[in-house]
Amino acid sequence: MSQTPISAQYPVGIPDAQIIRSDAQAIEVAHRVAAFLLEGDAERDRTRQVPSEVVDVFSNSGLWGITVPKVFGGAEVSYATLAEVIAIISAADASLGQIPQNHYCLLEDIRLQGTYEQKRFFFGLALKGNRFANALSETGGKNVQDIQTRIRRDGDAHVINGRKGYCTGSLYAHWLAVLAVDEDDKAQLAFVPRGSEGLVIVDDWSSIGQRNTSSGTVLAQDLRVPAANLFPTYRSYESPTLAGPFAQITTAAIDAGIARAALRDTIAFVRDHARPWIDAEVEKASEDPLTIIQVGNLGIRLEAAEALLERAGKVMDAARPAPDEDNVAAASVAVAKAKVLTTEIAIEASNKLFELGGTRSTLARHNHDRHWRNARVHTLHDPVRWKYHVVGNWLLNGVKPPRHDWS
Structure with missing residues (x-):
């Protein structure tokens, strides 16, 4: 006889935030x-x-x-x-x-x-x-848009049943937003407070990277939601909005941060711990000409990625007052370009740390491998190879990017 799952326990404090004004x-x-x-x-x-x-x-x-x-x-x-x-x-x-x-x-x-x-x-x-944490995606189904979780009206409220995966931040959340499909096959987003009857948070995230994101499983078992907590999220893609570029630029920004961390620790380790190669005939690894070239290359590529990230944000800012087919498409393309470079530099910088730092940089006490693990896992959010397709199709054929969370 199977046991009823019990929500993972994590002490969530009473919120007491300052308000940022600018x-x-x-x-x-x-x-x-x-x-x-x-x-x-x-x-x-x-x-x-x-x-x-x-x-x-x-x-x-x-x-x-x-x-x-x-x-x-x-x-x-x-x-x-x-x-x-x-x-x-x-x-x-x-x-x-x-x-x-x-x-x-x-x-x-x-x-x-x-x-x-x-x-x-x-x-x-x-x-x-x-x-707020998400309970949006699911680990089964044909693709990421194949949502099996259902929501149905029950009197003056709604009831949700389903199993969600990749629920980032769920362990730490005060509220969770559960994505479900209604009787008309429309996607609805339901906000429910932590501790709601029928809401189970399972702390089962076990990835090699992004270890502490709490991106595990959330179960909805006859979970009741008042109508006031329901949002018709499907409408965000029926007309041009910045919902897709927004999701993508926030993802690209994380990868840019991972790249910064990897380059920061590469520079520190080369300066303080690495040894120069014998043929360089220099006193310190930081004077090795081939190492200098590699670090310079990483710095340039990171700055290029950051510049495209900032530019993408500005394209989105320009579209925000009056989004339409053209400026939303331009925003999606701009974010796609940034996503390509932030993905590539995150992986390259976290890999080069070991090449330039040498064998001693792999010692467990440094935990430098967390940067590569984080980059490798987080950049799998969606396939960057399709960003090249989005940009190329736009340039060659004038085809606007699709409208969804991954574009």
């Missing part, structure tokens, strides 16, 4: 939080443990509310600023840099499809420091 303040706070997170990054990765107070410091910093529209009391930072904030945090701890990524996407869903009352309520929660 783009400049968001960047300043991000640097301060990053310095705090960097102190224990390697050890948290090694132990697969994140103390609850660490997550609370992060969300109570106010960074999780920076996309809330000004009319509802938030900073409504630019997309370019948001990408930079995510990259700054991800360079300190890539797992913790990822956990609010879907939180930001969910706030965008609320902005696009929420009623005034829904926006007032959920944006208010975000500004107070509540953390």
